[in-house]
Each structure stands twice: as structure tokens, then as C-alpha cells.
Amino acid sequence: MLIVMKADATDVQVEAVVRVIEGLGYKAHPMPGASRTAIGITGNPGAIDPSHFENLAGVAEAVRIIAGPCAVESRRQAFAVAEVVRRSGARFFRGGAFKPRTSPYAFQGLGEEGLKILADIRETYGLKIVSEALDEPGVDLVERYADMIQIGARSMQNFTLLRRVGKSSLPVLLKRGLSATLDEWLLAAEYIMAEGNYQVVLCERGIRTFSQHTRNTLDLAAIPAVRRISHLPVIVDPSHGTGKNFMVTPLARAAVAVGADGLIVEVHDSPNDALSDGAQALTLDQYERLVSEVRAIHEVIAPAPVG
Ligand code: PEP
Ligand code: MN
Numbered sequence: 001m002l003i004v005m006k007a008d009a010t011d012v013q014v015e016a017v018v019r020v021i022e023g024l025g026y027k028a029h030p031m032p033g034a035s036r037t038a039i040g041i042t043g044n045p046g047a048i049d050p051s052h053f054e055n056l057a058g059v060a061e062a063v064r065i066i067a068g069p070c071a072v073e074s075r076r077q078a079f080a081v082a083e084v085v086r087r088s089g090a091r092f093f094r095g096g097a098f099k100p101r102t103s104p105y106a107f108q109g110l111g112e113e114g115l116k117i118l119a120d121i122r123e124t125y126g127l128k129i130v131s132e133a134l135d136e137p138g139v140d141l142v143e144r145y146a147d148m149i150q151i152g153a154r155s156m157q158n159f160t161l162l163r164r165v166g167k168s169s170l171p172v173l174l175k176r177g178l179s180a181t182l183d184e185w186l187l188a189a190e191y192i193m194a195e196g197n198y199q200v201v202l203c204e205r206g207i208r209t210f211s212q213h214t215r216n217t218l219d220l221a222a223i224p225a226v227r228r229i230s231h232l233p234v235i236v237d238p239s240h241g242t243g244k245n246f247m248v249t250p251l252a253r254a255a256v257a258v259g260a261d262g263l264i265v266e267v268h269d270s271p272n273d274a275l276s277d278g279a280q281a282l283t284l285d286q287y288e289r290l291v292s293e294v295r296a297i298h299e300v301i302a303p304a305p306v307g
Pocket of ligand 1: 175
């Protein structure tokens, strides 16, 4: 594992990281570079949980990963996935309790019961919980149990809903609408901020095009485009962005390389049995591999802090 320090990290901060590594019983190898220092770790028998280092002063922020099943289906399923999400070093667990399904006959989510399971996951694993609200009463419920409110692609222009989450004290994950331009997406974010809630994270999740080889067309060019005109963090959802299991990891790698601030990835302990979005869900093993790959990519492209 390689820990990349911020460009302005001090020698004292580098030494502090070295002490933590040695305290874990491993060897630390500081490698001063032209603009920043990296610290190699050896002597570890297996993967190291990056959460040991992420919060230390001077460490460049690790890529944020929000992971979980499309929907909370049962306590057993949600906990099986959460266990692996925690182990991967991710901080956020996302599971839908209210699902916006194309067909009214499809599984609609467990509702408040699902939110209670998510709150138990927070209690057990210390993960922050993200869950979608479809309407204003749903926001009241999600606020009671979760740490972040997801506004789904289909709700991106539900302006009364945007105003409602704008009055919330929780951060909002705002997914791009299925056919939204960049301006429409950013104006949707402004609906939220105009009510006083500035904690908005944008999420590119693919748009409708004529292409048929993917469920949606993941618009990775949106990432540098957003970063040029907005201060808001922008993350990428390669799961809905492709709809296909075998494409999720390659597009997750690309998303990190193109400068996304984070990823949201759907994971299931048994994708074939999933009640929603099984075709795009990663298995637990695939998810763990994805995390180590994108962290490695992030370490080499992590931009110097601005300002
Ligand atoms: C989801 O996150 O499971 C979901 C329904 O996403 P989207 O709103 O992007 O379709
Ligand atoms: Mn989904």
C-alpha cells in the first residue's frame, strides 16, 4: 500500500504517519518526490484498512466510496453486504428503502422497516447511511434514520421535493436526471441551496442516448465539465451508468481517473437473487477488488489541493 501525502504536508505530518504504520507492526518507507511525499508500507500480511490513515493530518483524501445494495431486502442481506463494505474502508452505506421502480408491480422497497435496518447497520458498523426519499413524507422518515438523503434521477426536477430537502440539515446526494443537461442539473442543486442547505453532492449516473450496449450512457465528460463551473463535489455511479456487472469496474476505474470525488457502487451478496438491479450488482468479491483498484488509481492521480 502507498499513502500519498498532500503537496503541503509537513515533515512532522509525514513522521506521524510513519509512526502509525510502525505502530501497526509494519515497515514504513517515506519516498519524497518533487511535489509530494509518498509512504510505502511493507511487512503487512494482507490488505490494510485505509481508515487507519485517512484522517491523519497531511494525508491526501482517499477516494470516497458509497456502497450497498440497490434495495434493502432483508436484515440478513443488508448486514451481509454491510460487513464487506465496512471491511473495504468505505464510510458510507447506501440502501434503498423507497425504490422508484418503472413498474408499479415491481418490489417497491421495505419502507420504514428498511430504514430501521439501515439504522442498525450504522449502530453495528459505524457506517454513515444514505437512502433515497421519493416524496416529502419520505424525507421526514429518511431524516429520522439516515445521514444523507438521496434524490434519485427521476426526482431531479421534482422542485417541491428539492425545496424540502433544501430545508433539511442533512447533506443531499443529487443524481443527474435521465435526460438532464448540465445546467438543469446544477439548477436543481440551486433549488436545494436556495433554501439554505449547501451540502449537496452531485452524482453522474448516466443519461438516455441511442446506445443500446449499456442501460444508460455514463457521461464521464460531465466530471471535468462540472468541476470547471461548480464547487460542488461530484461522484459517479457506474452501476446505473452501465447496468451491466462486467462494465462496472472498468467504468469505476475511469471515473476515478477522470477526477470524480467518489463512487457509488451497487453490491449484493447474491446478485442473481436481487429484487432490483441484480444485473448491475457486483458480488462481494468483485466489490473488494474494485476498491483496491480504484484506490491505487486515485493514489497516482490525486490532484494537489486547490488554493
Ligand atoms: C438507485 O440509486 O438505486 C436508483 C434508483 O438510481 P437512479 O435514481 O440513478 O436511477
Ligand atoms: Mn439501483
